[in-house]
Amino acid sequence: MAVVKEFTLPDLGEGLTEAQVVRWLVAVGDVVSVDQPVVEVETAKAMVEVPCPYGGVVTARFGEEGTELPVGAPLLTVAVGEPEPGGKGPDGPDASRGSGNVLVGYGTQAPAARRRRVRPGDRGAAETAGPDGVSGAPASVAVISPLVRRLARERGLDLRRIRGTGPEGLIIRADVEQAAQAAHAAQASHAAAAAVPRGAASPAVRTARTSGRRKTDGLRVPLRGMRGAAAEKLSRSRREIPDATCWVDADATELLTARKAMNVSGGAKVSLLALLARICTAALAKYPELNATVDTEAHEIVRLPGVHLGFAAQTDRGLVVPVVKDAHARNAVELSVEMARLTEAARAGKLSPAELTGGTFTLNNYGVFGVDGSTPIINHPEAAMLGVGRIAPKPWVHEGELAVRHVVQLSFTFDHRVCDGGTAGGFLRYVADCVEQPAVLLRSL
Incomplete structure (x- = not known):
């Protein structure tokens, strides 16, 4: 049976x-x-x-x-x-x-026992000040996801006044976003109505006349999944991190020559990105204050013991940042193999959450898009990011004479709460020195 x-x-x-x-x-x-x-x-x-x-x-x-x-x-x-x-x-x-x-x-173990969901009718009897600081949040606020609670808190919304559309009346992210949009629209309408002269058409009337036309204008793409998460994270970074950027041009000719020599000897090929990653770990060993995060609630800078190196990878589903765990303990070959594996998994959509979280520093190779420079947004909650532009032949003064050399622009974006310009400049200059003279890396091996 x-x-x-x-x-x-x-x-x-x-x-x-x-x-x-x-x-x-x-x-x-x-x-x-x-x-x-x-x-x-x-x-x-x-x-x-x-x-x-x-x-x-x-x-x-x-x-x-x-x-x-x-x-x-x-x-x-x-x-x-x-x-x-x-x-x-x-x-x-x-x-x-x-x-x-x-x-x-x-x-795929047997599913856990069903947790009690907050029903709309239960909220009146279960209202209290939740542990997350949202006044009037339901007492069983633990069944609502932390993301939803945080969104409500950031937008100043009372969870008691939001109708849940999830299973059994559960409040989900879409409910909070819809409530925030409604509140914003109501505030804008009240403000505009107060400023309308007598006899003039109100904003509500003008909106009603044009709303049908606006609804059909343009293609609307929902900010969901990975793209929605990236949008939220980037927005939070801009809100919370006072970032600054410095940059320098470097002669990468010797680095390209060194890589070619490495790969002639046989064995696993070393990618240029892996060499840059190895330079990053050496630079972070010299400037450990940049491998950090800021605990805003405790008002403390937390210096992290290991380097978990994130690197930006473009996929059909958007930008993702796989993380090479314990990058400081890997050599150039090991970094190359692991970054190739993570990149392939990212493009196939097979990365696990553990492979996309826990980064302490990010390397962004935007040069693959054919651009020279950029001022990237820091990958919250990290404190810094190294950007690498395209390597292109350019006129360059080499050993006192004008020559055609392979030049790259390096940019360094950092959280100004974590360090000052002297530290940031020292880090970037060390990276540039390693690019121009790979033998500098020998001192850290």
Whole structure:
């Protein structure tokens, strides 16, 4: 006798509380095996294929493609055959239990007990000052995601006054954003109405006349998933970090020659980006105050013990920043191999959240786009970023004579709370010296 099992969106880890259904990999009526990927979802960190812990026949799917679901929401139901004595079912292991495997950073263990959701009718009896400082937040505020609570706090919204559209009345991010837009529009309308002379058409009337036309103007692209997360992170960086940028031109001819010599000897090829990464770790060893973050609540600068190097990678789904863990302990070859692996995974949408978080410093090679310079936005909550422009032949004074050399522009954007211009300039000058004279790196090996 078949038993119908419900598979819910699992806890994706790293503070992720929701995901968008991108593509279903199975249809109702399909037979699935234990740990078979059944749906592709996009989180704020990466594209992920979610495996199902049950084997059987798919009887229902929940959520159309493009739908955003919170963790714990039903994904699909599976009709599982009754297990044989000894715990063996049609797929070998007991298909009515979680497999316990961990695939691409996510567990397919049996789903946790359903947490109580805040229903709209419950809020009146459960109102209090929440631990996050949002006045009037529901007492069971823990079931609302930290991201949603933070958005409400930043926009000055009272969670009691927001109607949740998630499962069982749960308040989700879209609810907060819609409430913020409504509040902003109401404030603007009141302000404009107060300034309208007598006899003139009110802003509301003018808006009504043109709203139908504006709704059809242009293509609207939702800021969701990775792109939405990037937009939020970049906006936060601009709001919180007083950044400054300095730059210098460097002669990279000797660095290109050194790389060519390295790769002639055989073995794994060393990429130019890996050499720049190795220069970054050497520079951070010399200027450790730049491998840091700022704890705004404690009013402290936190210097970090290890370098976890992020590097910008452009993909079809947008810009992502994979992180090379413990980059300070890797040589140029090891950095090259790991960066190649992460880049390939990024382009395939297979990076796990752990591979996209925890960075302490970022290397941004915008030269691949054919541009010379840039003033990038710091990857919050880091304190600095090195930017590298294209390497191009240019006239350059070399050993007292004009010559054609391969020149690169290096830019360094830093959090001015962490260091002053002298430290930033010293870091950038050291990087430029290593680019111009790779033998300088030998002192740190």
